[in-house]
Amino acid sequence: MKTATVLRLLSLVTLIVTLLSGCVAPTPQTIEKVVEKQVVVTQQVEKVVTQQVEKVVEKPVVVTATPLPKGGTLTYGLLFSPSAIDPHVGSSWDSGAAVANVYDPLVNADANGNPVPGLAQSWTISDDGKTITFKLRQGVKFHDGTPFNAAAVKFSFDRIVDPKTKSSFAVNLLGPYKATEVVDDTTAKVTLSEAFAPFLANLSLPYVAMVSPTAVAKWGADYQMHQVGTGPFMMKEYVLNQQLVLVKNPDYNWPPASAKHQGAAYLDQVIFKFVPDTTARAKALQAGDLDVARELSPEQAPRLAQDPNFSLKVTAMPGQTMQFFMNTQKSPTDDLKVRQALLYAVDSRVAANTIFQGYFPVAYGPLAQNTLGYDPTLKDLYPYDPAKAAALLKEAGWVDTNNDGVREKDGKPLTLQVIMQNWGHIQELAQLMQGQLAQVGVKLELQMMSYPAALKAVGDGNYHLSPYGGGGWDPSVLRDYFASDAYFNWSKISMPDLDKILAQAGQSLKAEDRVKLYQQAQQIIMKNALILPMLSDGQIVGISNKVKGLTYDPYGLWPNLYDAYIVK
Numbered sequence: 001m002k003t004a005t006v007l008r009l010l011s012l013v014t015l016i017v018t019l020l021s022g023c024v025a026p027t028p029q030t031i032e033k034v035v036e037k038q039v040v041v042t043q044q045v046e047k048v049v050t051q052q053v054e055k056v057v058e059k060p061v062v063v064t065a066t067p068l069p070k071g072g073t074l075t076y077g078l079l080f081s082p083s084a085i086d087p088h089v090g091s092s093w094d095s096g097a098a099v100a101n102v103y104d105p106l107v108n109a110d111a112n113g114n115p116v117p118g119l120a121q122s123w124t125i126s127d128d129g130k131t132i133t134f135k136l137r138q139g140v141k142f143h144d145g146t147p148f149n150a151a152a153v154k155f156s157f158d159r160i161v162d163p164k165t166k167s168s169f170a171v172n173l174l175g176p177y178k179a180t181e182v183v184d185d186t187t188a189k190v191t192l193s194e195a196f197a198p199f200l201a202n203l204s205l206p207y208v209a210m211v212s213p214t215a216v217a218k219w220g221a222d223y224q225m226h227q228v229g230t231g232p233f234m235m236k237e238y239v240l241n242q243q244l245v246l247v248k249n250p251d252y253n254w255p256p257a258s259a260k261h262q263g264a265a266y267l268d269q270v271i272f273k274f275v276p277d278t279t280a281r282a283k284a285l286q287a288g289d290l291d292v293a294r295e296l297s298p299e300q301a302p303r304l305a306q307d308p309n310f311s312l313k314v315t316a317m318p319g320q321t322m323q324f325f326m327n328t329q330k331s332p333t334d335d336l337k338v339r340q341a342l343l344y345a346v347d348s349r350v351a352a353n354t355i356f357q358g359y360f361p362v363a364y365g366p367l368a369q370n371t372l373g374y375d376p377t378l379k380d381l382y383p384y385d386p387a388k389a390a391a392l393l394k395e396a397g398w399v400d401t402n403n404d405g406v407r408e409k410d411g412k413p414l415t416l417q418v419i420m421q422n423w424g425h426i427q428e429l430a431q432l433m434q435g436q437l438a439q440v441g442v443k444l445e446l447q448m449m450s451y452p453a454a455l456k457a458v459g460d461g462n463y464h465l466s467p468y469g470g471g472g473w474d475p476s477v478l479r480d481y482f483a484s485d486a487y488f489n490w491s492k493i494s495m496p497d498l499d500k501i502l503a504q505a506g507q508s509l510k511a512e513d514r515v516k517l518y519q520q521a522q523q524i525i526m527k528n529a530l531i532l533p534m535l536s537d538g539q540i541v542g543i544s545n546k547v548k549g550l551t552y553d554p555y556g557l558w559p560n561l562y563d564a565y566i567v568k
Helices: 002-021 093-102 150-161 213-225 278-287 301-305 336-345 348-353 376-380 386-395 426-438 451-460 475-482 496-507 511-527
Strands: 039-044 058-063 073-078 107-109 115-117 120-125 131-136 177-184 187-192 233-239 243-248 269-274 310-316 322-326 415-420 443-448 465-468 531-535 538-544
Touching (some): 073 093, 073 278, 093 269, 131 150, 150 177, 150 187, 278 301, 301 310, 336 386, 336 426, 376 511, 415 426, 426 443, 475 496, 496 511
Parallel strands (some): 415 443, 415 465
Antiparallel strands (some): 039 058, 107 115, 120 131, 131 187, 177 187, 233 243, 310 538, 322 465, 322 531
16 A cells, blocks of 8 residues: 555656756747846746646746847058058048047037037136136046046147157147146146137147157157057057057047947957058959058949948048149249139039049139138139130230140240149049130140149249148138248238238138138138139048948048947
């Protein structure tokens, strides 16, 4: 009896164990999107039946989300290896793109280019506009552990204006900078010799970066090879003419308000490769050797736009347009009628629709349409009119007496020397001008030059037309090109009235006053035919669809890599 009872009990236990063994909780699910916390759900499991009892058991099941990995290496193709990658020294757009993420700006710019807090949390401006007092963010450190403070601000600004630095661009961005006073660790008082309206906006640019005083003292002239900022990425390796490698700053935790996350950047590494040939950059992008390719040509853009694996970012830069300066000190472009005739004879709409495939708009003056103070009335000042051009040339004494297609005066042919450079389709633009001007009896001699050679030729005055397309961020850029003492005064003009207007516009802190003054300046520049404007400048960037979270500064020049990552 007892034995039988024990056997029956053992059988019952075995049955129950067997039934329960089929009721193991399901394996946690893996979901395909990122969630921020664990999600607790419940579900019914199978009924467990004993001899006389039926019972439903409910058990909580934790579903653990598996985030998509954010990180990887992003490879970015630039146009060329900058000759000076130190932001305080160099001036190229590519150098800015390469090091922008090594540094944090003292002042950020919002989507409209307006100053917003950066490393400076706030600032006050004196009534006369000559003193700006910055309150600095606390707890920020340079990559080498040096604290960021007011002394670092003073060091950076003083380094820029020091003649030993040989700054080619940043020194102009600081304008009439005089001195910085260290009030305390978190307060820096900057003094200007006169009010300078674009000062705050200029501080958002990488060329006026806050550099580590410790690193500069350590490396001296070799600092460009060992740059140290406070940004989300650190400089790892710079191989001249080949590549620049950045790695994430693991201690970074002070992103701008526009950032999408906190803490360190997602990307583990960024490799900037220098690929001078535009066709090679496009091919490398399509082959997967590059994730982003800067400054693609308009001819390549339509093909990439149709490829579902890529997207295009087309940016129109504010500031100075792509233009040809006309030398007012060399005959025959020293004659206003000759210069005006050139403006009537060249139809830049043809260049916009053919060479640039409609990606960039026609320019009618020295400033792009998306720049503060742009004068829309300039559009009607020089409509394409070859007959008007021919009449002006005749009035100036230039006629074709021997029917060879080229006008002469005093036995000399109307021949103009035009400088070309190997960027921005300058050669194609010059050739287009050559064909259009030939129709009104003007002969162009085109001379391809390197940038240093062009600078020398311009300095010596050995040219009639020379190209430039510097962009910019503020209409104050006009002073850099049209003031009598401007370094880039390639039209060789000296007009006291224009100098006065440009000075007043640069000092005024009221936007409406600046607009009026800069529109006056544009009228003077164009009525005196100092330039032959062609197009508003910009760039076309090709981006692989593997790249997520990549954004750009308000001017479309420099990538913001902090929120970017690569997906497989």
